[in-house]
Amino acid sequence: MTLSEMTLPETTLPDTRLVLSGITKAFGSNQALGGVAVDLRHGEVHAVVGENGAGKSTLMRVLAGHMAADAGRMVLGGQQTRIDRATPGHREGIGFVEQEGGLVAELTGAENLILAEGRGFWSDRRNAGRRIQEVADRFGATVDPDVPVHALSVGERQRLEILIILARGADILILDEPTAALATQDAETLSEIVRGFVSDGGSVFYISHKLHEVKAIADRITVMRRGVVVGHHRSADVTVADLAAEMVGEIDQAGLRRLSQDRDPAPDDDLIEVALGARTQAAHRRSSEPVCVLHNVSAAAPYRGEAALEGLDLRVHAGEVVGVAGVVGSGQSTLAEVLAGLIRPSSGRVELPPGPVAYVPENRHRDAIALSLSIRDNLVLHSHRRPGFRRGPWFNRAVVDRHATEVLAGARVLGAGPEQPVSSLSGGNQQKLVLGRELDEGPALVVAHNPFRGLDVRAIQDVREAVLGACERGAGVVMISPDLDEILQLADRVVVLFGGRIIGEVGADDVDSLGRLMGGVA
Amino acid sequence: MTIFALRSPVSGSAARLGSLKIVAVVVAVTGLVAALLAVVGVNPLAAGIAMWNASLGTPRAVGEVLVRATPLLLIAATLVPSLRAGIYNIGAPGQLAAGALAATLIALNTADLPTGLVLLFCAVGSCVSGMLIAFVPGLLKARWKVNEIISTLAFNFIVIAGLGYLLNGPMQSDFANLPQSDPLPASSSLPTIIPGTRAHIGLIVAIVAVLLLWALxxxxxxxxxxxxxxxxxxxxxxxxxPRRYVVWLMTLGGAGAGLAGWMQVAAVDHRLYTSIAEPVGYAGLFVALLGALHPVGIVLAALGLGMLLHGGESLQVGAGVSPEIVHVLLGLILFAYAARSPRGAALLGNAKGVMSRWSSSKQ
Known part of the structure; x- marks a missing residue:
């Protein structure tokens, strides 16, 4: 495929609903989008794939009117539409489901619909719930529009948000990493809704970096890398391996050289394998020595919508990776914080290793880093107590900085100094920093909660290696994730969490019983 | 957003932009005040000269500026740590009044002891009572998440009202039927540090507090x-x-305000009045914010405010202007500061930082 073919979408087709061309957007010196062209037809799912920072989300924000583009054209339904300024509210006919979810948790689904329509005094309050229900029935989804959103699970919330958008009459739906936090069951329901919507003539932009998923659901796939479109395929004509190679940039020699300058080049075959979701061949390191034992532990949940632990049993041995699977909200956060020593159990016995516990929380910005502080301040969170770091009452900055630089290098966060604000790092580098900081303490237990969330393949590869490295050194690892694939790729054995208890354990190859257990069928 | 802007580290270009903004604000505020003076028929230049002479013209005047800056600086220095943590202890007036009350009671009842001991007792007593008044809202916040802005504000009313009762009743001076205490004995007044002025050792205490803040x-x-x-x-x-930190940070602010109360009553007023906390109490918070929660910033802000407060009192004599013009000026400065923080910072100095933070958090 030549470049000219990629930059000139087929505008002449009669079933074209939307054309974006020449979209550019820069944040300071960072060119997030460099002349991107995509189009969307009636009744299709158009997937946009790419690593983190490829510009997928920025492009969609421009399309939805959340953000102004620096330059470019947009033709929506045959009409030239302004994109040089952000639209207050939403663009007519376009619904954007962002990763974080856009519903007001205190309100019910019906109230959220009323709020979104913004008709104030003239709202049709009485029929709001029924309208959501009608849309749900049309696509065979079940949802209760009359309970507060916070009482719903993550999957139900997302379903509700999509149905609200559809009830408002959107014909273009944008889904940004829709399955990032979904359990298998919810992901299937989601794809049913998407298929139903498309067969009714709706159009969907589907943002993801999970290639198997994209290949299964999309009609066309656009690959982005570093703010430009690098590939454009019909889903039926392309293999997942090709997509992975394109996404990672194996065929772009210039890009490769650029990459190898700013990081340790991992062999690209490995990266492609990570992108494809290949299983890491873990050596048998497991010993019979338990590093951590939870016996009949009950503990209160840290926030609303999360299950409390109720009589949970778990044993983690040195040198093994225990995957904790389960539907989101089954007590994963509670378990993670109990293991990290942040929640005191109300009953039961907790035997934690005497040394430090490495904790990689699920919500990086809320629990793992202080965004407004420097890299140095974020790195010495645990080590700032070390006597060697002090000179009299004050920190010995030279020693601290030497240590910080070492940790950064060890965690493969390159090109960043201790003085820089941590917010200048990409999400992947922030995660590597967190991991580097935690593993630097030489922990006997590593608790990683959804550690790959939002990371691109390179970062996933680095984080994986770091976790497995700790394992090799004799640490027990508890890896919690709603993504079964991620767990299966890394774990030696998998336990399933449901309603605050471990309801079963399966080998890493028994996917069928895993699915049943996650639904609560013991 | 306001808090965020306050805490964010300042980079080189942001600092340049920041100082540019400050110059613009100073010009705008000065212009407004000058126009206001002109409207009421006063030559703004003459008023300005009068204020300058009154605040820096003689060593005595400089001493007066320092006397006014001292409690502001002390309160600001002890409030900064809590403000940096996003805790808004606005109870300095009540804590200051409690400190002054404790110092007065101790001084009136220990007149026979040597000066050194009286000073020590007064200092410790005022500090502890300020801490106690701040401790309660701190505990309420830590335990039951009671909003500290509301609870400290409520305590201001309670303490000032209690003070009013005492000064109209049990503690009222026999000298006149006014809400004031007996004069404090000479043994309790603070030693001056600059001969020929009223600048007292409290200044050293405040400077030590600022140095500690810097070392922190x-x-x-x-x-x-x-x-x-x-x-x-x-x-x-x-x-x-976190709960312990909340309580301690609140209590620290109370310690500073309590000590400031001691200084006001023992070094400046020599009698306890119900107006003891005016305008020092809230002005301390103002100095902390205006000084951008930075040790150097609060020193400059305290000196500037001290000059304005003292200069304003002299305006009546020097230029025939009512001293309230200074309050107008203070209001304008505060207004300019408030306007600067939330949107202004996002639009100008922090726009880049906010954008990059935002985009890195979203991708």
């Missing part, structure tokens, strides 16, 4: 406070107990 930046405790201010959840992982 590089210390272990300062690091934990920084993390606590930036992300309490993360601080918990560093072994910080």
């Amino acid at each position: 930046q590089r210390s272990r405790l300062g690091y934990r406070l920084r993390v606590f201010g930036a992300n309490p959840s993360l601080a918990r992982q560093a072994g910080v107990d």
Whole structure:
């Protein structure tokens, strides 16, 4: 495929609903989008794939009117539409489901619909719930529009948000990493809704970096890398391996050289394998020595919508990776914080290793880093107590900085100094920093909660290696994730969490019983 | 957003932009006040000269400026750590009044003791009572998440009303039927540090507080406070107990305000009045914010405010202007500051930082 073919979408087709061309957007010196062209037809799912920072989300924000583009054209339904300024509210006919979810948790689904329509005094309050229900029935989804959103699970919330958008009459739906936090069951329901919507003539932009998923659901796939479109395929004509190679940039020699300058080049075959979701061949390191034992532990949940632990049993041995699977909200956060020593159990016995516990929380910005502080301040969170770091009452900055630089290098966060604000790092580098900081303490237990969330393949590869490295050194690892694939790729054995208890354990190859257990069928 | 802007580290270009903004604000505020003076028929230039002479013209005047700056500086220095953590203790007036009350009671009842002991007792007593008044809202916040702005404000009313009762009843001076205490004995007044002025040793206490605040930046405790201010959840992982920190930060502010109350009553007023906390109490918070929660900033802000307060009192004599013009000026400065913080910072100095933070958090 030549470049000219990629930059000139087929505008002449009669079933074209939307054309974006020449979209550019820069944040300071960072060119997030460099002349991107995509189009969307009636009744299709158009997937946009790419690593983190490829510009997928920025492009969609421009399309939805959340953000102004620096330059470019947009033709929506045959009409030239302004994109040089952000639209207050939403663009007519376009619904954007962002990763974080856009519903007001205190309100019910019906109230959220009323709020979104913004008709104030003239709202049709009485029929709001029924309208959501009608849309749900049309696509065979079940949802209760009359309970507060916070009482719903993550999957139900997302379903509700999509149905609200559809009830408002959107014909273009944008889904940004829709399955990032979904359990298998919810992901299937989601794809049913998407298929139903498309067969009714709706159009969907589907943002993801999970290639198997994209290949299964999309009609066309656009690959982005570093703010430009690098590939454009019909889903039926392309293999997942090709997509992975394109996404990672194996065929772009210039890009490769650029990459190898700013990081340790991992062999690209490995990266492609990570992108494809290949299983890491873990050596048998497991010993019979338990590093951590939870016996009949009950503990209160840290926030609303999360299950409390109720009589949970778990044993983690040195040198093994225990995957904790389960539907989101089954007590994963509670378990993670109990293991990290942040929640005191109300009953039961907790035997934690005497040394430090490495904790990689699920919500990086809320629990793992202080965004407004420097890299140095974020790195010495645990080590700032070390006597060697002090000179009299004050920190010995030279020693601290030497240590910080070492940790950064060890965690493969390159090109960043201790003085820089941590917010200048990409999400992947922030995660590597967190991991580097935690593993630097030489922990006997590593608790990683959804550690790959939002990371691109390179970062996933680095984080994986770091976790497995700790394992090799004799640490027990508890890896919690709603993504079964991620767990299966890394774990030696998998336990399933449901309603605050471990309801079963399966080998890493028994996917069928895993699915049943996650639904609560013991 | 306001808090965020206050805490964010200042880069080179942002600092340049920041100073540019300050110049613009100074010009605008001065212009407004000059116009106001002209409207009421006063030559703004003459008023300005009168204020300058009154605040810096003689050593005595400089001393007066320092006397007014001292409690402001002390309160600001002890409030900064809590403000950096996003805790708004606005109870300085009540805590200051409690400190002044304690100092008065101690001074009136220990007149026979040597000066050194009286000073020590007064200092400790005022400090502890200020801490106690601040401790309660701190505890309420830590335990039951009671909003400290509301609870400290409520305590201001309670303490000032209590003071009013005492000064109209049990503690009222026999001298006149006014709400005031007996004069404090000479043994309790603070030694002056600059001959020929009223500048007293309280200034040294305030400077020590500022130096400690500066040293805090590089210390272990300062690091934990920084993390606590930036992300309490993360601080918990560093072994910080957030509830304890809330209580201690609140109490620290109370200590400073209590000491300031002692200085006001023992070095300036020599009698306890119900108006003891005016305008020092809230002005201390103002100095902390205006000084951008930075040690050097609060020193400059305290001196500037001290000059305005003292100069304003002399305006009546020097230029025939009512001293309230200074309050108008203060109001305008505060207004300019408030306008600067939330949107202004996002639009100008922090626009880049906010954008990059935002985009990095979204991708």
